[in-house]
Amino acid sequence: METVSxxxxxxxxxxxxxHKSTATGTDMTFSVFVPDHEAGAKLPVLWYLSGLTCTHANVTEKGEYRAACAKAGIIFIAPDTSPRGEGVADDDAYDMGQGAGFYVDATQQPWAPHFQMRSYIEDELPALIAEHFQVDMARQGITGHSMGGHGALTIGLRNADRFASISAFSPVVAPASVPWGEKALSGYLGEDRAAWRAYDACTLIEDGARADALLVEQGTADQFLEEQLKPELLAEACANANIPLTLNMRDGYDHSYYFISSFLADHVAWHAERLKA
Amino acid sequence: METVSxxxxxxxxxxxxxHKSTATGTDMTFSVFVPDHEAGAKLPVLWYLSGLTCTHANVTEKGEYRAACAKAGIIFIAPDTSPRGEGVADDDAYDMGQGAGFYVDATQQPWAPHFQMRSYIEDELPALIAEHFQVDMARQGITGHSMGGHGALTIGLRNADRFASISAFSPVVAPASVPWGEKALSGYLGEDRAAWRAYDACTLIEDGARADALLVEQGTADQFLEEQLKPELLAEACANANIPLTLNMRDGYDHSYYFISSFLADHVAWHAERLKA
Structure with a gap:
């Protein structure tokens, strides 16, 4: 692992x-905020998965999470959203390929060789973090934005024993039912929709996945709300499964970091409470 | 005035x-944060002047000032650092020309036609702001970073009747005595150093300018500290003039927005107290 800054x-x-990732076969860049802490202390961790077109840098520069993490004593980790580089498949559209890994392990060509973001986020990067930082891996929370909100919900729901707290901003709650997700899941996983069910928060819950609680933040002026995000589908799935969902609809807020940064500190505090930070 | 976003x-x-600026003869872009407020209320204003290479966007995206301004009920204004565009003189170096206006009214060629940033910030933009926003122009504070810290100190000291509070982050306190400033002031104003004295916080104080108090934030790991910033020169000038200066040296912090964003909310609160926000 190399220190960039x-x-x-x-x-x-x-x-x-x-670092050189085995899962993706590429160099991968990520950011970590570590609050000052007593020598030898092990801190809880909050993962933040970013949205389409983003790298680690967007939330690192614009997220306004550091004051809250320092106060709560939480380590904040922001991975990239896909493999990148000259030898990596890509697409002209912003919602497929580099910057748009959708947190799946691709099975289809040309994506399969590098687009293994599920394995990268679930297995490889946590092992690297545990090796290099003063983290208490028994206390992990996860959040994310848009495509990364989808990532946080699905990774959290599939690994409920690992993540004590799961939240999301403007998440794609039902990728199997919206244009962004249908394009990405058919491209990365093929046309057999059975393979998609592990990558859709709503179908995961239908299939039995559970969480103690979910917190979702959503702006009412979000330009993607009606076509791509559809939080009402998550509300319905949670109601049917008796999962307590707090869905905060924020009047006039949009899909941007102006929205995320307004409420990310609140989410850090919510996670901290559940992680007993 | 046109709304960009x-x-x-x-x-x-x-x-x-x-808007189209008369002072610079170019289009100029700036950002304004307006907290929610009662209809008809007029809010105090905090000006933020940015540093070399920056536009309004750097602090707007990375400054982490909005929560503090919303809490205090303060309007926050971030202008650009120079005129820009194809017909505007420029220099290959980052510390001269576009992005480096140094908050002076240039008298030398090729700069004089457009580089009138003193008049723009002191006169033209305040009039535009007063016309379009719910501001109480009797309650103004000013701050800034690096070259913009120089701008805040010099504009504040020259207009002490207008600015009830003046602070700065990593300011160029004595441009007439350091490489950045000597290059800029000789380029924009010519070699007669008498003309420079109105554009140097330390010489302004020597020449009689006063302020009720100054607040300066400075990182000890700032790569420009010893050669370009020299806060000890401001400390000496303030001591000689009995101006109360609070100089916060912050251990391990550098020149970046990671530093500014850590303390900008504190400065907003300091200004708010003085502006009775």
Whole structure:
């Protein structure tokens, strides 16, 4: 693991790191904020998965999470959204290929060789983090935005024993039922929709996945709300499964980091409470 | 005045606007954050002047000031750092020309036709702001970073009747005595150093300018500290003039927005107290 940069910020260290990933076969870059802490202490972790077109940098620069993480004593990790580079397949559209990994393990060509973001986020990166940072891997939470909200919900629901707290901002709650998701899941996984059910928060819940609670933040002026996000489908799935869902509809807020940064500190505090930080 | 964008954020509206400037003869872009407020209320204003290479966008995206401004009920204004465009003189170096206006009214060629940033910030933009926003121009504070810290100190000191509060982050406190400033002031104003004295916080104080108090934030790991910033020169000038200066040296912090964003909310609160927001 190579250090790209480390900057002191908000009573902690904001780092950016790079490593050769076995899962994706590429170099992968991620950011980690570590609050100042007592020597030897192990801190809980909050994962943040980013949305379409983003890298680790968007939330790292615009997310306004550091003050809240320093106060709560939580390590904040922001991975990239896909493999990248010259030898990696791509698509001209912003919603497929590089910057759009959708947190799946691709089975279809030309994506399969590198687009293994599920394995990367669920297995490889946690092992690397546990090796290099003072983390308590028994206390993990996960959140994310848009495509990354989909990632947080699905990774959290599939691994409910690992994630004590799951939240999301403007998530794609039902990718199997909306244009972004239908394009990505058919491209990465093929046309057999049975293979999609493990990558859709709503079908995961239908198929028995459970969480103690979910927190979702959604702007009412989000330009993707009606066509791509459809939080009402998650509300219905949670109601049917008796999963307590707090769905905060925020009047006039859109899909941007101006929205995320307004409420990310609230989410950090919500996770901290559940992680006993 | 044209609206470029408006986004709801932190209980207010973050806007970006563009207008044709008479002072610079170019289109100029700036950002304004307006907290929610009672109809008819007039809010105090905090000006933020940015540093070399920056536009309005850097602090708008990375500054983490909105929560504090919403809490205090303060309007936050971030202008650009120079005129820009194809017909505007420029220099290959990052510290001269576009992105590096140094908040002076240039008298030398090729700069004089457009580089009138003193008049733009002191006169033209305040009039535009007063016309279009619910501001109480009797309650103004000013701050800034690096070259913009120089701008905040010099504009504040020259107009102490207008600015009830003046602060700065990593300011160029004595441009007449450091490489960045010597290059800029000789280029924009010519070699007669008498003309430079109105554009240097330390010489302004030597020449009689006063403020009730100054607040300066400075990282100890700032790569420009020893050669370009020299806060000790401001400390000496303030001591000689009996100006109360709070100089916060922040251990391990650098020159970046990771530093600024860590303390900008503190500065907003400091200004708010003085502006009775």
């Amino acid at each position: 480390e900057n002191r910020s908000h009573g902690g260290t904001q780092g950016v790191y790079r | 408006e986004n709801r954020s932190h209980g207010g509206t973050q806007g970006v606007y563009r």
